[in-house]
Amino acid sequence: MAGNWKMYKTPSETAAFFEKFKPLVANSSHCDIVICPPFVDLAAAVEACSGTHIQIGGQNLFWAKEGAYTGEISPEMLRATGSKWVIIGHSERRHYFGETDESSNKKILAALESGLRPIYCIGERVHEREAAKTHHILETQCMGGIAALTPEQFSQIVIAYEPVWAIGTGKVATPEIAADAHRCIRNQVRKAFGVDAAAACRILYGGSVKPDNIRGLMAQPEIDGALVGGASLEAVSFASIVNF
Ligand code: PGA
Numbered sequence: 001m002a003g004n005w006k007m008y009k010t011p012s013e014t015a016a017f018f019e020k021f022k023p024l025v026a027n028s029s030h031c032d033i034v035i036c037p038p039f040v041d042l043a044a045a046v047e048a049c050s051g052t053h054i055q056i057g058g059q060n061l062f063w064a065k066e067g068a069y070t071g072e073i074s075p076e077m078l079r080a081t082g083s084k085w086v087i088i089g090h091s092e093r094r095h096y097f098g099e100t101d102e103s104s105n106k107k108i109l110a111a112l113e114s115g116l117r118p119i120y121c122i123g124e125r126v127h128e129r130e131a132a133k134t135h136h137i138l139e140t141q142c143m144g145g146i147a148a149l150t151p152e153q154f155s156q157i158v159i160a161y162e163p164v165w166a167i168g169t170g171k172v173a174t175p176e177i178a179a180d181a182h183r184c185i186r187n188q189v190r191k192a193f194g195v196d197a198a199a200a201c202r203i204l205y206g207g208s209v210k211p212d213n214i215r216g217l218m219a220q221p222e223i224d225g226a227l228v229g230g231a232s233l234e235a236v237s238f239a240s241i242v243n244f
Helices: 011-024 039-049 075-080 091-097 101-113 126-130 134-146 175-193 195-200 214-218 235-242
Strands: 002-004 033-036 054-058 085-088 117-122 158-161 202-206 225-228
Touching (some): 002 085, 011 235, 101 134, 126 134, 134 175, 225 235
Parallel strands (some): 002 033, 054 085, 202 225
16 A cells, blocks of 8 residues: 655654554554655655654656756665655656656666666546547556566566546546456566466556545455555545555
């Protein structure tokens, strides 16, 4: 269960969140718990979670090791904060910042080289779904992002299916729609890396996940977890999703 805080919270708000959140998930050992705050909150988040099973991740990185890239963060820098994960290819990064399958692929390879585990996001826009292009989009994005990975590298990746029309809109995909998309993605993984890799691959659903819809989603065997935006900002709400 992963939380994507997007551009919310300061370091002191981060510390306050974890004070409340930690006791609520202290006994939740059935899943990995990952929170991805803004870069400036990573130190506070890692410190607050030291000695717990809560893991911290970034929301982005740049693929170069270092250099003249104003405003960017390298994989090594992210790793040095104590972060273990990184979200790559989120639709907001694709649509507002021009990221593509190719740039995601470079970022995934660089993240893996530094020992970070990527959460690779893919998902169709509403007009693509309406034009019956969902499977085609998912296949293209999936294969584009994971191109050139070895099976060993692929085993470190988590894929998040996030239909763009469901993100931040309150319009959650039905469990059946999400499961169909997950099957399509798993099928691509099977073609690329074989049956065992496909079975082992964790695919998260993201897009308006809330405490009151998580159970229905998780009842689908295809859905392995959730990537949660808005509902991860509040401790009680994210804890009730973790403890669905
Ligand atoms: P949401 O965001 O839960 O607020 O819809 C999900 C995401 O963008 O990862």
